[in-house]
Amino acid sequence: MKKLTNLLDFNSDDELFDYIISTLKLKGITQWDYFVKWEKVHNNIEPHEVELNILNVLIGKENIKEELTKLILQYPKVVNVIPILLAIRFKTKKEQKINIVSDLKTFQYDHFDLSIKAPNQQEAESISTFFMGCGLGDLIKDKRVKNLVDYATGVEVGLDSNGRKNRGGHQMENAVEFYINEVCQELNLSYLKEANATAIKSAWGIELAVDKSSRRLDYVINNNGKLYFFEVNFYNSGGSKLKSTATEYVNMNQYWNAQNIEFIWITDGAGWLSAVLPLREYFDKAEYLLNLEMLKNGILKKLI
Structure with missing residues (x-):
C-alpha cells in the first residue's frame, strides 16, 4: 500500500x-488576472502615446494620405506606431520591410519600409500609401474610431490574450504556491x-x-x-x-x-x-x- x-x-x-x-x-481555476495583464498593456502603450495623439489630428480628415505624409515629414516617429495599430510585433528591422502583392497575375510586388527613421518625401508618401492600403486610412477618415490611444489599447488587449495559455499554467503554480508558502511558514x-x-x-x-x-x-x-x-x-x-x-x-x-x-x-x-x-x-x-x-x-x- x-x-x-x-x-x-x-x-x-x-x-x-x-x-x-x-x-x-x-x-x-480561472482567477481575475487570467483575462488581461493590464500592467503589460499600459506599459506597451505609454511610450507611444505622443505619436498616437499626433495621429489623432487625422481623424475625420478627407485627404488622409496627403495629411499623413506631412505629419511623417514633421514627426517621423509616428511611423513607429503604425504596426501597433495593425497588431503587428516586429522582431527585426528586416521584418519592417514589407512586400505586398499588387498583381496576382504577374505577382508584382509593392515594397514598403517602415524601418526608416528620417523618411524623405518619397519615402513618406510610400508609408502613407501603406497606411491607406491596409485600411487604417478609411478607419480614421470615417471616424470609426475617436481616439487612437484608446484604439491601440484595445489592440494590445487583443494581443495580450495570446498569453492566456501561459497564464493558465501560472495560475496553477500560484495556487500551489499559496499552500506551499503557508506550510513552509507554519513549519519554518x-x-x-x-x-x-x-x-x-x-x-x-x-x-x-x-x-x-x-x-x-x-x-x-x-x-x-x-x-x-x-x-x-x-x-x-x-x-x-x-x-x-x-x-x-x-x-x-x-x-x-x-x-x-x-x-x-x-x-x-x-x-x-x-x-x-x-x-x-x-x-x-x-x-x-x-x-x-x-x-x-x-x-x-x-x-x-
Missing part, C-alpha cells in the same frame, strides 16, 4: 485513486521556485546529480536537508500531452527517489477524465500524486 494511502487513511490504493479523480477541479521551512541544481546548491549547499543541465523544478522544499521536489500542471482538456507528461514523470520520480528525494506531482483539471489510464500508470509507480482538493485539506503538512 502507498505511503499516501496510509497517510490519508484510505483502505486501498484504488480508493485513493478514485478520490483523486472524483475531486478534480472540473470548473477550472524554506522553499525555492523554478529551481535548478545550481540554485539548490547556492541556497542550501546540497549537491545534486541532474539528468540534464536545464532541468528546473517548479518548487523545492527543504526540510532539514530532506528535499521535496514538486512538478505542477493543470489540464482543462485532454490530448497526447497528458500521456507524455505522465510517462516523463514516472522516470523523473525514479531518478529523484534514487537520490533520496521525494518527488511530488500535483496536477488537476478536467483533461484527466480523458486520460485516466496514463495517470493511473504514474500513480501505480510513484508514491505521491496530489490534486488541489488534497492541498486544500492540508495534505502538504502531513506529508512533510
